[in-house]
Amino acid sequence: MTDETAPAPAVHPLADRAPTQASQAEISDEIRAIEAEARARVTDGGQPELHPRRNYPPYRSSILRHPTHALVRVDPEEVERVSPAFGHTDVNPLESDLTIQHNAEPLGERITVSGRVLDGEGRPVRHQLVEIWQANAGGRYVHKRDQHPAPLDPNFTGVGRVITGDNGEYSFTTIKPGPYPWRNHLNAWRPAHIHFSLFGTAFTQRLVTQMYFPGDPLFALDPIYQSITDPAARARLVGSYEHELSVPEWSLGYRWDIVLTGPKSTWMESEEAHD
Amino acid sequence: MTDKSVTEQPAPGYVQTPAQTVGPFYGFALPYERGPELVPGHHPHAIRLHGTVTDGAGEPVPDAILEIWQADENGVLSRERGALDHDGFTFTGFGRAAVNLAGHYTFTTVKPGPVGDAAPYIVVTVFARGLIHHLFTRAYFPEDAAAHAGDTVLGAVPAERRQTLVAVADGTPGGAASYRFDVHLQGDAETVFLDFDA
Numbered sequence: 063m064t065d066e067t068a069p070a071p072a073v074h075p076l077a078d079r080a081p082t083q084a085s086q087a088e089i090s091d092e093i094r095a096i097e098a099e100a101r102a103r104v105t106d107g108g109q110p111e112l113h114p115r116r117n118y119p120p121y122r123s124s125i126l127r128h129p130t131h132a133l134v135r136v137d138p139e140e141v142e143r144v145s146p147a148f149g150h151t152d153v154n155p156l157e158s159d160l161t162i163q164h165n166a167e168p169l170g171e172r173i174t175v176s177g178r179v180l181d182g183e184g185r186p187v188r189h190q191l192v193e194i195w196q197a198n199a200g201g202r203y204v205h206k207r208d209q210h211p212a213p214l215d216p217n218f219t220g221v222g223r224v225i226t227g228d229n230g231e232y233s234f235t236t237i238k239p240g241p242y243p244w245r246n247h248l249n250a251w252r253p254a255h256i257h258f259s260l261f262g263t264a265f266t267q268r269l270v271t272q273m274y275f276p277g278d279p280l281f282a283l284d285p286i287y288q289s290i291t292d293p294a295a296r297a298r299l300v301g302s303y304e305h306e307l308s309v310p311e312w313s314l315g316y317r318w319d320i321v322l323t324g325p326k327s328t329w330m331e332s333e334e335a336h337d
Numbered sequence: 338m339t340d341k342s343v344t345e346q347p348a349p350g351y352v353q354t355p356a357q358t359v360g361p362f363y364g365f366a367l368p369y370e371r372g373p374e375l376v377p378g379h380h381p382h383a384i385r386l387h388g389t390v391t392d393g394a395g396e397p398v399p400d401a402i403l404e405i406w407q408a409d410e411n412g413v414l415s416r417e418r419g420a421l422d423h424d425g426f427t428f429t430g431f432g433r434a435a436v437n438l439a440g441h442y443t444f445t446t447v448k449p450g451p452v453g454d455a456a457p458y459i460v461v462t463v464f465a466r467g468l469i470h471h472l473f474t475r476a477y478f479p480e481d482a483a484a485h486a487g488d489t490v491l492g493a494v495p496a497e498r499r500q501t502l503v504a505v506a507d508g509t510p511g512g513a514a515s516y517r518f519d520v521h522l523q524g525d526a527e528t529v530f531l532d533f534d535a
Contacts, residue, residue: 113355114469121358123467126393127522131498133472133532136490140452141414141460142473142533146406146431149418184351191421195366203362207400221366257360259367265406266533270464270471272357289469290355298354320354 084247092120100291110292120285148191158224160236168218170199170237177319178230186230193259201240253280267322359464371423373434375446385515387443393523397440401465412450456484472530476518501528
């Protein structure tokens with residue numbers, strides 16, 4: 063994996079095929095039009111969409127990567143109703159601290175991100191795996207395909223793991239990631255975020271998502287965040303700053319609780335209509 | 338556009354957290370040692386499950402990552418902790434494989450036994466940049482055609498699309514049975530993806 067830090071190729075291997083890049087104004091117009099249509103559906107009695115749309119053209123890479131057929135709705139069988147089991151042989155407790163993985167401290171704003179993982183009935187998801195990854199304070203990932211000309215931090219890889227506790231609780235110590243540019247459209251910038259990967263007690267509860275930081279000025283401009291058309295649903299991805307979680311002379315505290323699907327819900331009907 | 342909602346607390350109650358794309362930069366985080374090897378290649382009953390993930394233009398998707406989850410050879414679902422620790426002896430039923438630059442993934446595993454009345458299958462989960470919310474599907478085995486006729490999930494799929502859920506036997510490299518299960522995110526052969534009523 064050491065080649066991950068090799069110099070980036072001159073041509074981005076994942077550059078989108080679109081011959082011309084849209085402007086932010088064009089992307090923002092598309093975002094607003096879709097949101098208005100989604101709002102009208104709710105006004106007409108439809109369910110708010112709790113998940114992003116897989117077909118969300120303002121996020122250009124989704125155009126060729128979303129299924130065009132409706133998902134086939136089925137009852138999960140026993141295989142899907144259980145989940146892989148993780149434990150303390152999988153994860154060293156030190157892996158929850160992303161600031162101690164190298165010889166010195168990473169640059170940036172030291173933060174903690176803590177919360178609980180719950181199922182759809184509010185029951186804690188105990189002793190399950192949570193994985194995170196993120197850019198450094200300058201908005202750069204340790205990845206050969208990230209050629210944003212911001213500095214790598216030799217003291218920050220940006221990867222952490224933890225096993226949830228008896229109450230579904232988790233806590234990471236890290237640094238606040240920076241926003242970074244991407245090539246979806248001209249002058250496209252992702253709001254600062256931390257990627258999260260979660261397991262529940264059933265494989266159907268598997269979730270990969272992103273946590274954002276409150277008050278980010280890039281929210282309205284970002285087609286990945288806005289692919290969730292319901293404002294209340296989007297807000298569920300934003301952690302809250304909680305001063306009592308800050309540690310004097312040390313770190314700023316954010317809280318973010320995560321709710322997985324199930325055991326029974328009805329949201330899929332509204333989503334299915336868009337797939 | 339002012340998004341006032343982002344300053345509000347999440348609504349009370351337990352409303353599920355939305356998904357977001359895995360993005361392109363999971364490389365140091367999600368792949369893990371022997372993640373694609375649920376059993377070692379020299380296991381007497383090892384099979385290869387492999388395939389290519391393609392997009393709507395028929396191009397390989399070079400940054401997808403797949404997970405599988407399955408019963409063991411006897412149809413038993415592992416409750417062993419240590420699903421990330423593929424020690425070569427404990428079958429945990431879970432694997433994870435990033436595709437290569439040609440969009441190709443490979444798992445080494447065993448063919449699951451049937452669980453209950455269902456035909457044997459492996460649950461396959463697909464994540465990728467550009468795929469905003471992951472997709473679930475199932476890989477069934479071609480030699481089980483008789484069991485497929487009575488399978489509830491296959492029965493819920495339109496007949497002309499059913500074959501997208503059945504892997505293709507493609508030889509015995511190194512003595513291990515190989516099954517090819519391509520994932521087409523779009524196109525004429527678009528894979529059937531499942532939405533679990535869970």
